[in-house]
Amino acid sequence: MILLALVLVALGGGVVSILVVPDRPQLGTAIGLLAGLATVGLALALPTDDALATGGASLTSSGLVRLMALGWSIGTLGVGVLELAGRRRVVTGPALVGLAAAIVAVAVHDPATGFAALGGGGLAAILMPGLAGWRGRGGDPGHLPTVARGTWAVIGSALLGIAVIAWAASPVGPLANGPPSNNPDTRAAASLAVLGIVAAVGLRSGLIPAHVWAARFIEGVSPLAVPAALIWGPAAFMLVALDWGQVAIGPTTLDPVIRALIIAAGVASIVIGGLAALLHDDLEHILGYSILEDAGIAILAFASLHTEAADAARDWLLASATLKTALAAWVSAMRATFGAHRLVDLRGWVDRAPGLAVAIGLIWLGAVGLPGMALFSARSTLIGFAVSGWPGTLLLILSVLAPALVLGRVLAVGAGGPSAAVAAAPSWRPRWRGGREEGWSGRPLRALAGALPAEIRTNRTPLIALLAIVLAVLAFGVAIVGVAV
Amino acid sequence: MNPALTAVALAVGAGAIVAVSSRDPRAALIGLAAVLVGSAFLVDPLPGPAVLGVRIVGGLLCLTIIRLAIVPGSSEPASSPLGWPAEAFLAVAAAVGGGGVAVSLAAAAGPGAAIGGSDAGSVAALASAILITSTATALLAVGATPAAIGGRGIRRTVGVVLVAVAVVLLRIGFAGAPDDLEQIAIAGLLVGCSIGGVALAQAAVPRPAAGRPVGTAGDGFADATDDGL
Numbered sequence: 001m002i003l004l005a006l007v008l009v010a011l012g013g014g015v016v017s018i019l020v021v022p023d024r025p026q027l028g029t030a031i032g033l034l035a036g037l038a039t040v041g042l043a044l045a046l047p048t049d050d051a052l053a054t055g056g057a058s059l060t061s062s063g064l065v066r067l068m069a070l071g072w073s074i075g076t077l078g079v080g081v082l083e084l085a086g087r088r089r090v091v092t093g094p095a096l097v098g099l100a101a102a103i104v105a106v107a108v109h110d111p112a113t114g115f116a117a118l119g120g121g122g123l124a125a126i127l128m129p130g131l132a133g134w135r136g137r138g139g140d141p142g143h144l145p146t147v148a149r150g151t152w153a154v155i156g157s158a159l160l161g162i163a164v165i166a167w168a169a170s171p172v173g174p175l176a177n178g179p180p181s182n183n184p185d186t187r188a189a190a191s192l193a194v195l196g197i198v199a200a201v202g203l204r205s206g207l208i209p210a211h212v213w214a215a216r217f218i219e220g221v222s223p224l225a226v227p228a229a230l231i232w233g234p235a236a237f238m239l240v241a242l243d244w245g246q247v248a249i250g251p252t253t254l255d256p257v258i259r260a261l262i263i264a265a266g267v268a269s270i271v272i273g274g275l276a277a278l279l280h281d282d283l284e285h286i287l288g289y290s291i292l293e294d295a296g297i298a299i300l301a302f303a304s305l306h307t308e309a310a311d312a313a314r315d316w317l318l319a320s321a322t323l324k325t326a327l328a329a330w331v332s333a334m335r336a337t338f339g340a341h342r343l344v345d346l347r348g349w350v351d352r353a354p355g356l357a358v359a360i361g362l363i364w365l366g367a368v369g370l371p372g373m374a375l376f377s378a379r380s381t382l383i384g385f386a387v388s389g390w391p392g393t394l395l396l397i398l399s400v401l402a403p404a405l406v407l408g409r410v411l412a413v414g415a416g417g418p419s420a421a422v423a424a425a426p427s428w429r430p431r432w433r434g435g436r437e438e439g440w441s442g443r444p445l446r447a448l449a450g451a452l453p454a455e456i457r458t459n460r461t462p463l464i465a466l467l468a469i470v471l472a473v474l475a476f477g478v479a480i481v482g483v484a485v
Numbered sequence: 486m487n488p489a490l491t492a493v494a495l496a497v498g499a500g501a502i503v504a505v506s507s508r509d510p511r512a513a514l515i516g517l518a519a520v521l522v523g524s525a526f527l528v529d530p531l532p533g534p535a536v537l538g539v540r541i542v543g544g545l546l547c548l549t550i551i552r553l554a555i556v557p558g559s560s561e562p563a564s565s566p567l568g569w570p571a572e573a574f575l576a577v578a579a580a581v582g583g584g585g586v587a588v589s590l591a592a593a594a595g596p597g598a599a600i601g602g603s604d605a606g607s608v609a610a611l612a613s614a615i616l617i618t619s620t621a622t623a624l625l626a627v628g629a630t631p632a633a634i635g636g637r638g639i640r641r642t643v644g645v646v647l648v649a650v651a652v653v654l655l656r657i658g659f660a661g662a663p664d665d666l667e668q669i670a671i672a673g674l675l676v677g678c679s680i681g682g683v684a685l686a687q688a689a690v691p692r693p694a695a696g697r698p699v700g701t702a703g704d705g706f707a708d709a710t711d712d713g714l
Binding site: 110116131158167 | 589590591593645648649652653655656657659660663664665666667670671673674675676677678680681684685688689
């Protein structure tokens, strides 16, 4: 029943928040944040063996569902609180609706239901921040088509997934009589079905060559909108696809050409995503291409569909999603602190924001990984099952080096002399400007409550840094233990 | 062949043709209503009344939302430049093709196998699957063009909804009746398609200049400063 309550609270809170925010932003935001808080509590209380039979299907929880719910809801709460520092309120509601859809999709173990739920539930996370960004920029002609492409990518990927699954299960499909046999024709058809699902995943995740919409989308929205739109949504889509692949196809020998195509898409996303993140000068592109690189590693699981590779993909997806959520929050915190987003304008930022340096340090360590960490093992396993020999080793080195260099560069830039934007930034030190002089000690509670808003405004910078650190610590923890948590 | 199912399939096909070819937006909405409500009945066996109610209410909700996309005085034509006879020919041809595909499926499955999740030995079940697949391909044929190049107005929204309904019908024709939860998820997907299309159509309507500086394309900072984050 906790699973059902989680879905209902997330869906109800998200929808109400979306509907209320345009007219009463403060009330809508409060509803969204309260619902987010409730989903965190429910996710913490969710047992791993909760089951609910409804509508001819069964929703069953697991460690995976619980960790996804926990990571996404804490991330939503974090970015929702960070959004309070801005003017717009477009993050919390859509993220909660997406979370509800994702929980249903992953818990139902029926891919067609899962894809349909993700197609309907994931749209708000693209539309609301995308259109808010477009309107806010006075109608930049380049941004509306990007939002449209994102919308059609979400719908198109769901429809493609549903169509492929229906064809595969039809009498002429490879799965008409259960998992594919050793018959070469059946195996070829099963490989084609896997390629179709990978195409749907690629479209949803913005993998190369379908990356343009995702890259352009990130340019036009607040980074706080990125987790629901491009991190957790695609991760849930990939989890559903993996579930289908394991149950319906199983560890089978794919057609060599199709296997090569899947590996090529993954390797292209890893290499080009890593290079692009390294070459770009602004934090949004660094975030976007890092997400692309992570998705490229995850997609390699479809090249083998081996149980071990699929388990590694689940670890990888959840760990990288929490890390990139923390990175998105960190990017927002940097913007809020320094009012800049290009590395050239952020020289010497470490001295002015040591809290943010701690956060990015944790994210760096989590993203690079150390032997023994779940994320590190997952990456090695995924690449090892897809690409063997020295090319596999080279790819592994590249995939470790890319986040090390990309985030290391951001840290290195922060060590230099301060730029004008950094020098003008507020101090990172907490300050108490409240009414001690006014004698609040005589009536502590009322005075404290009255002084709190002013104190929060005064300490906005350290509070934002603290929130970024909290999300980074959570992400680092997930990177260590993976789904086993 | 089930005459009621045949009548519904014909109504859905006719509704799709009207939806993409009518110059009057109200007629297009009536056509779309036939598609959205009728498609809920294109399944064999029929789902329970509650689920049927969810699909019908979902379809009507889609319609209500799409109605918001009709912009008074919009210069963008909502109708197909080909006209209804051409769209009708296209739909019939696609339906015949889809029927052929479904018959081939049945032949490939062989006696005793299943098509559309039903026992192939039952002629009625086979006929239902053929009918549903034919309707799906007809909808796909008339909906694909407006969905792909229908501009930003109601035409594209109608096209996307038609394609979504077509995929759902293909799924039913190929793999059988969905369970209740999947029907609810399908209703959610269709509502999502409508919301997406309408939101984009409304956003495309030119607005008076807001008086704020326009950010450089590709520069997220303009939006960042707008957000305060």
